[in-house]
Structures are given as C-alpha cells and as structure tokens.
Amino acid sequence: MKTMVIQLRTGTMMNMDSNIAVKLAQAALDKGYAVRIFGYGEGITLIKKGQDPKRFPNVGNETKEMLPKGLEVVVCETCCKARGVARGEEIEGTKIGSLTNDLSRFVAEGDRMVTIAR
C-alpha cells in the first residue's frame, strides 16, 4: 500500500489550507492509500481538541472521523509548547510527537509528500 504524507504548516481557521489537507487525506484514504499528516508551526492546531468554528469547516472533527480509517496524525511538540498546547489537549488518537522521530519516519516510509504551507 502506497503512503501519502501531508505536511501541514498553516493553522485551522486561518484560510482553507487545513481543509485542503483533510479533503486530500479523505480522498486518498477512500482510494485505499495510507495517509500520514504532520502538523508543523500553526499546523499543530489541526489536532486541538474541542474546536468549534462558526464559519469554517470543523477540520478537527473531520480528522477524528478519519482516524479509524487508518489516518495517522502527528504534530510537532516544540511547536505545541510554543503555543501553550499541552499533552492531553490533542484529539484522542492523534499524537504530539517530533520532527526527528515522526516526520523523519513519515518521509522515510512515505511514497509522496505534499506540503501545504504559505
């Protein structure tokens, strides 16, 4: 099974970047590919528990719904600390990890990488 890696560097509710990441992930999962998302910088907000946007799609919920389908989501711990996002605040099933352990693994194991950034 081929793996798509999506590196997300922009935050939720800033623009449609995180929505694109989620829609791309959903379409890839539907086609039978494995999908990994790594959130870096503002991209860590993807896994914040309790998102409740009024006018944007709830990408937190959409991400959560994809986890049982095989989606793996890891975000940068240093970026979380910088923004005051602590362990336990992530959506269950996602992980606060690291560039060196997780993004490097995604890159090593992945077949294609798409970077969504500004």
Add this chain to the structure above:
Amino acid sequence: MRSKLFITLKSPHEFGGLELVRASAKGAESGLLLFEDAVIFAANAKKGRELLSAVQEVYIMKDDWEARGLPLAVPEFKIVDYPQAVELIMERYEQTITV
C-alpha cells in the same frame, strides 16, 4: 528522469517559482497542480500560458476554481476533483514538489 508533479497554492501575484519549475521540469514529464488562489492563473491567459511554457500539463482544483467564480481563459488547463488529484499525486507522476 522521474516525472514530476509540482503543486502550488499561491496566486499569480505571490507565485515566484516559475523559473525553478522550468529548470526542474526540463527533460522530464511534468505537470503543475493548482490549489486555492493558484487557480486564479486559469482566469489570466497570459499568466496561465507562462505556466504551460514550463510544464506539459496544468491541473486546477475544481472546488477552488468554482468557489471563486472564475472564467477559464486557458482551455488547455485540466479541471480535476480530489480523487483525480490523488491519482495525479500517487500514480500519474513519480515525484511531487510543492513550490
């Protein structure tokens, strides 16, 4: 040389990667996939044709193009949905490069 799919989200006013794309695509089968404000290239014949001078195919995301209500000034551009975009990324091209 591996076939290459370039991806950008940047509008024609922000995008500064044309020469990088041109140089990287030289001698390879190549395409460029446009998301978000990058689909504005579709409404500008001059700017759109500049992209086609660097890569063989330009694809635009249907959702983003329709959301902006833009005309298609470059009929050679191919309009794709998310399943088709996944096919381009995972199968049609051997390498993806975000610019």
